[in-house]
Amino acid sequence: MNPNVHPFFHEDSSTWTYVVVEPEGAHAAIIDPVLDFDPKAGRTSTTSARALLDFITAHQLKIEWIIETHAHADHLSAGHWLKRHLPEARLAIGDGIRKVQKTFRPIFNLGEHFPVDGSQFDHLFGDTETYRIGKMQGRVIPVPGHTNDSVAHLIGDALFTGDSLFMPDGGTARCDFPGGDAGRLYDSIQRLFELPDDTRVFVCHDYAPGGREHRCESTIAQQKAANIHVHEGTTRDTFIRIARNAMPRSTCRC
Numbered sequence: 001m002n003p004n005v006h007p008f009f010h011e012d013s014s015t016w017t018y019v020v021v022e023p024e025g026a027h028a029a030i031i032d033p034v035l036d037f038d039p040k041a042g043r044t045s046t047t048s049a050r051a052l053l054d055f056i057t058a059h060q061l062k063i064e065w066i067i068e069t070h071a072h073a074d075h076l077s078a079g080h081w082l083k084r085h086l087p088e089a090r091l092a093i094g095d096g097i098r099k100v101q102k103t104f105r106p107i108f109n110l111g112e113h114f115p116v117d118g119s120q121f122d123h124l125f126g127d128t129e130t131y132r133i134g135k136m137q138g139r140v141i142p143v144p145g146h147t148n149d150s151v152a153h154l155i156g157d158a159l160f161t162g163d164s165l166f167m168p169d170g171g172t173a174r175c176d177f178p179g180g181d182a183g184r185l186y187d188s189i190q191r192l193f194e195l196p197d198d199t200r201v202f203v204c205h206d207y208a209p210g211g212r213e214h215r216c217e218s219t220i221a222q223q224k225a226a227n228i229h230v231h232e233g234t235t236r237d238t239f240i241r242i243a244r245n246a247m248p249r250s251t252c253r254c
């Protein structure tokens with residue numbers, strides 16, 4: 001059963017948030033919601049999250065999951081705020097979040113009191129776990145490389161890649177954060193390339209290279225044919241060289 005996918009674009013962080021809804025039904029999931037942040041004022045706000053909530057209310061959706069594809073470096077998540085307004089929903093992320101928390105606790109000087117067991121979430125997805133959104137089935141595909149906790153979600157024919165793949169002309173995510181690994185990202189993308197060619201691919205960010213309009217959707221066939229960092233035939237060594245030399249200096253802020 002293939003979902004209806006409603007994208008919402010967050011201008012400041014070039015993030016795509018999705019509301020994924022079962023066809024002819026009301027059960028749904030939110031993927032990668034953004035909390036607005038004004039760095040000059042040091043203040044957060046919920047304008048973008050409220051727009052999601054308004055959409056959910058207007059369509060009388062029953063949100064079962066609020067899903068993070070990974071711990072984001074470039075923006076804050078509205079997951080906890082939405083959970084307060086949608087108490088039935090389960091806030092979830094891949095169980096690799098525990099590794100990310102262990103890595104970043106000393107870097108950000110979070111202190112020993114900061115839990116590194118993922119207990120900030122209601123559910124930690126295991127590798128290859130399956131789950132339901134109403135009548136639809138979701139499946140986790142582990143895609144470590146950009147971060148240790150990165151997971152993609154396949155819901156019907158719709159793949160939510162997080163930052164593992166961008167639009168074909170945007171390439172892939174950076175791998176230079178602590179815990180990042182270009183070789184592992186290459187291996188992860190090969191797993192995504194095994195999906196059917198007509199699988200719809202929805203990205204977490206789009207930086208609109210060349211000044212084109214922002215886009216969020218491609219297919220596995222389009223990615224295999226034309227992704228500028230990794231397409232069919234790109235070797236692991238070539239990808240690792242591109243990751244070292246190109247990605248951190250590109251427009252990729254993910």
Ligand SMILES: [Fe+2]
Nearest residue numbers: 072073163254
């Ligand atoms: Fe990211």
